[in-house]
Amino acid sequence: MNQYLKILLFGLLVFGGCEDEPDSFEVSKVPSTFTKKVLMEEFTGAWCGYCPDGAHRVENLINDKDGRVVAVSLHAGNPTGDAMEIAHTNYLETTYQNPEYPSGYPSGMVDRVSVNGSTRLNRGYWEYVANDQLLETAVCGLAIISEVNGQNATVEVHAGFNSTFNGDYRLSVYLIEDGITGTGYGYDQRNYYNTEAESSFYDLGDPIVGYEHNHTLRAVLSESLGDAIMVSEMVSGGEHIKTYTVDISSYNKNNLSIVDFVTYMGSSITEHEILNVQKCGIDSLQDWD
16 A cells, blocks of 8 residues: 555544544533523513514623523414414413413513512513522522434533522423524514614514524423422532433524523422523533533
8 A cells, every 4th residue: 555545544534533523521520609690581472563672671681691691582372373382381371370460472580580479570570680680699500511413412411509408499401592584474573663763673574574583492301390309419519410302303403502490499489489590502511600
């Protein structure tokens, strides 16, 4: 074999062997402190003419809080349907609706804490409650390893604690997608601000054709209200680890993320509270922070 062929063969072995090598992700040891982050769950719909303002407020929250607000957009609320609606949104809408103070669209849950007996809050409350929650000291944190293999993603979620807890605490895991566009009633965004000159949505049309829907909930990997965390794991330095698999073939892989969070389940919906939340790209590592 001449020298040229030897070099060529060596190159094929090196680069060919590296092509299918999986990413080497590893979560570090549970730290003693965590960054407190807030989950903003926004009830929205392409059919809802006031919802562009809700989405605008969510984006402002994310930008103003330096990534400490994680958003999930929940599409539902219209009997004729929304192209991005999934059953979990309807379940949350029913579970967290206060019959005495019914909420419309857009509305939102901020760490699922209640204000005056309501967990689903008018958009005028979102920033106020988020600011309040960000002042809380984080008692737990999360890390994520998400790896794509073909049509599936394998998601390894770590929940760590720096105190001892007793009670019902659960881990929830979401798949969300950014940059969703489409055509027709299920995607084109109704816009009641089209004729309001002072609005960011002035003269964009009603509906807004080609509107980009972000933070959209696509799938729930855990149980609807989360998977139970063992009491023995909820101690200082304790860690809960669970692995999930999700089919991502129906979505744009480049726009997918994983969102996970730990919830304290009180005796009623007004006593539930999300203690911390984390977000990670679909094929990457998000360590503790």
